[in-house]
Amino acid sequence: MKTDDLIRGLSADRVSGMGMDRVWGLTLALAVIAAGVVFFATMGPRPDFGAAAETVRFIFKFIVTIVLAATAWLVLRRLSMPGGRGGLLPMVMAPVMLIAAVLLELAVLPSSNVAMSVIGKNAMVCLVAIPAIGLLPLVIFLAGLRHGAPERPGLAGMVAGVLAGAVAATFYAAHCTDDSPLFVVTWYPLAIAIVAVAGAVAARIVVRW
Amino acid sequence: MNCVAHASETDLRKLLLAAINGDEAAYQRFLTRAAGLVRGFARRRCGALVDPEDIVQETLLAVHLKRHTWQTDAAVEPWLYAIARYKLVDAFRRKGRRIEVDIDGLADVLAAEPEAETLMARDVERVLDCLPAGQRNVVEAISVDGRSITETAVQFGMNEGAVRVALHRGLKTIAARFGKS
Numbered sequence: 001m002k003t004d005d006l007i008r009g010l011s012a013d014r015v016s017g018m019g020m021d022r023v024w025g026l027t028l029a030l031a032v033i034a035a036g037v038v039f040f041a042t043m044g045p046r047p048d049f050g051a052a053a054e055t056v057r058f059i060f061k062f063i064v065t066i067v068l069a070a071t072a073w074l075v076l077r078r079l080s081m082p083g084g085r086g087g088l089l090p091m092v093m094a095p096v097m098l099i100a101a102v103l104l105e106l107a108v109l110p111s112s113n114v115a116m117s118v119i120g121k122n123a124m125v126c127l128v129a130i131p132a133i134g135l136l137p138l139v140i141f142l143a144g145l146r147h148g149a150p151e152r153p154g155l156a157g158m159v160a161g162v163l164a165g166a167v168a169a170t171f172y173a174a175h176c177t178d179d180s181p182l183f184v185v186t187w188y189p190l191a192i193a194i195v196a197v198a199g200a201v202a203a204r205i206v207v208r209w
Numbered sequence: 210m211n212c213v214a215h216a217s218e219t220d221l222r223k224l225l226l227a228a229i230n231g232d233e234a235a236y237q238r239f240l241t242r243a244a245g246l247v248r249g250f251a252r253r254r255c256g257a258l259v260d261p262e263d264i265v266q267e268t269l270l271a272v273h274l275k276r277h278t279w280q281t282d283a284a285v286e287p288w289l290y291a292i293a294r295y296k297l298v299d300a301f302r303r304k305g306r307r308i309e310v311d312i313d314g315l316a317d318v319l320a321a322e323p324e325a326e327t328l329m330a331r332d333v334e335r336v337l338d339c340l341p342a343g344q345r346n347v348v349e350a351i352s353v354d355g356r357s358i359t360e361t362a363v364q365f366g367m368n369e370g371a372v373r374v375a376l377h378r379g380l381k382t383i384a385a386r387f388g389k390s
Contacts, residue, residue, distance in 0.1 A: 001266075009348055009380060011236040020277060151291055
């Protein structure tokens with residue numbers, strides 16, 4: 001088939017896909033719903049949620065996971081469209097905030113309590129729960145990437161994994177009784193990294209266009 | 210030079226915006242312009258391994274099927290060249306794989322080279338052959354024979370909606386199978 005023939009065929013086809021702004025709005029809504037359903041069906045919030053919600057350390061967990069989710073969402077949206085400018089830089093915001101909180105925590109916490117705060121009581125639960133809650137969101141975000149046209153599918157898949165992990169961590173934070181930034185900085189990134197690696201590997205296979 | 214580049218971008222944007230609003234003639238002109246730009250881009254980079262015209266066709270298919278990834282406030286050319294670059298890298302990777310398979314006997318590689326090139330040139334034909342008869346008839350009638358949707362519907366005794374669906378599905382299948390196999 002000559003290129004001019006192909007052009008004639010293409011220009012006769014009026015079917016067009018959903019715009020990417022709507023796609024990323026829709027996928028985010030679906031992912032939050034999916035993560036919420038899995039979270040409330042399996043573990044739910046901790047019993048003392050109301051009292052905990054009045055402590056700074058507890059609230060800060062949500063701030064850092066929501067900031068990570070928001071920045072990853074913005075980066076993912078750009079990576080899904082060819083020629084999109086900008087790198088991963090916005091995603092350092094949450095890590096920087098977390099490191100600052102860790103330094104504050106180390107300043108106020110008696111050194112004898114540091115090891116206990118790092119290890120916490122829920123390390124293994126955290127490492128299992130965040131990937132488990134993040135699985136459906138990851139599938140949803142990969143579907144969004146398939147609809148788009150990422151120039152670097154592996155990288156975009158990794159960011160989709162960070163986003164899915166951050167959404168999952170936001171829910172998990174309501175269950176977990178370890179509120180110290182020392183626990184958060186040790187285990188949350190590890191749990192989210194599991195989802196990020198899964199996203200990068202899966203995207204290289206399923207996100208081809 | 211800068212001025213020329215700027216004029217080209219402005220024209221492309223006008224044509225693409227008109228196309229999004231349903232102007233088929235504008236869309237045809239846009240794709241023809243885009244093909245010219247991608248052809249230049251591909252010819253400078255392809256070497257002997259990849260047929261530049263295959264990159265042009267693959268890029269046009271992707272531009273068409275992924276045109277919802279262009280945002281009306283973004284520049285058209287960076288978007289277009291990003292798609293062309295992705296398709297070029299993809300084609301080289303496929304070729305690389307094929308060469309690794311062929312390299313067992315050097316004589317085979319030398320003898321096979323011109324043949325491989327003609328095979329590449331017929332990629333779309335081979336993919337067309339793989340389409341279900343219904344989709345293939347519609348895609349050929351509209352693109353090769355230059356019939357309209359209405360004429361095609363009459364020719365095959367289908368309604369126009371079914372023709373549109375068959376055309377879209379056929380183009381999607383071609384894009385998915387292009388260069389694979």
